[in-house]
Amino acid sequence: MALPDAGFPADPYPGAAPPFSFVHADEESHVLDPHPAHGWAVAGAPLDPWLAARGGVPRARRVPVLAYGSNRCPSKITWLRHALGMGADPVVVLRARTRGVTAVWAAGLRRRDGQRPAVLAAAPGVVEEHAVWLATPEQIAVLDRCEGRDERFRLARLRSGEVRTEHGVRVEAPWCYVGHGAIRRPLLVDGAPVRCADLPQDAARWLDGVPAPGDGLDAPTVVGSPRPDEWPAAVFVHGDLRPGGPAWPRLAPHTDGEPRRTTVDGTVHDTGTGRPALRPGTGRRAPGWLVPVRDPAGLLPVLDGQEGPLSRRERLVTDQGTPCWGYVRTSSADGGRQAITPSSRPVR
Known part of the structure; x- marks a missing residue:
């Protein structure tokens, strides 16, 4: 089944995300189902041959990147293709559950539309639904530009908490964009961060608080470009x-x-x-x-x-x-x- 981007608008941030794993191509999201022999399938076809038929690289040449904000929204993926030149290679997005980390509202607003973005923080015991991209190095290079790597965000290996796909596969130390500059540190309101799950964008953009001194994450910074053989x-x-x-x-x-x-x-x-x-x-x-x-x-x-x-x-x-x-x-x-x-x- 293929669903058009129109069903998953990008506004308001973080946009709408499908309640299932999917692979995105040509402004459509194709449902991913578990396959007992090949891991994942699209309409019964193993994922790797499906990717190859569309000029995409196989899973073994991709790395897991935790997506906890707008990057799990299909319309945002299309925006990355049109606005930042991300190629036509399909984007593989696996629904995932995290434990011990949480998406919270950041201290600063986005310059282009005045909306408040999400940032990741440690949260012992908290369980949330997010996603994991199986991203190519070329797709990560585009995400670097989008996230303002080493200015607004830094690319790190997340060792805090636990990340599992919806079918129970544990993703050890995924790559993840975490806050770097002061405007992308967690916002503290009355001394505490505000979870994105607890407050929608139309209220979050008017929050008043101060940047937190840190995010509490164990997340060493990545130097250079990720290599698929690293994971x-x-x-x-x-x-x-x-x-x-x-x-x-x-x-x-x-x-x-x-x-x-x-x-x-x-x-x-x-x-x-x-x-x-x-x-x-x-x-x-x-x-x-x-x-x-x-x-x-x-x-x-x-x-x-x-x-x-x-x-x-x-x-x-x-x-x-x-x-x-x-x-x-x-x-x-x-x-x-x-x-x-x-x-x-x-x-x-």
Whole structure:
């Protein structure tokens, strides 16, 4: 189902947002549904091929950016395309729930229309509905200009609170624009910030208060442009790279915590070469290990070389809802080999 922008106006700020996950293209929002093998689907079609048919890049070349203000509004996305030159690449927007952070009204007004924007602040115990863009580096460059990066807002990795998609996938340390200049710090009215959920724009723009000294967030500033390989900081392994396996000494020095047993969607097949291969989308659960790693952007190209041209690196999700990198088989040369991993439970 595709819905035109007219159903989601941008005014008053923060605009109207769909109550579902969507992918935006050509001034329309297409509903995203969960897909047991491919993560997300549009009208039954896996998301990555749908993106490719429209000249878009796959999910593995995008990074998660928390959107808690107007960036979850489809009409605002179209404005970014027309006013700031954001290209035609579809924008993937996942509905998400946050815990421990909140959107509050900022100290200053927007220059172009006098409306009061939102800014993020720490809020222990508070649960809110927001969104996560799966954004390309090019889309983030446009958001940098829109948000006034390093002037009004700064781009950071959000370590405060918790962010989960509507289907339970935890988004660790998403990128996020948080207040930087005094006009984008939380506004304190009678000593306390005002949540956007508690007061609409037509009343918020007339608030009188002072900028807060800070936002209480654990959010280190990002230097330079985000790289898709930086997220997630974990790898799923099941063959030579597993703990105790022959290639484990290559991975062990890069770990950032204890490996733990887990499963991902798929089946492990005997390739006849002594190296098992993971095939996703089988409706089964393949067991292996989740390994937290330091500096994934530095490590992953090394693992790419080891896995070779017959494997493709993809983002997978464990049965605990944790995103991770994993290697899946791309060659059909071993397609007739027997599966060596039995089904353990149905895909969630």
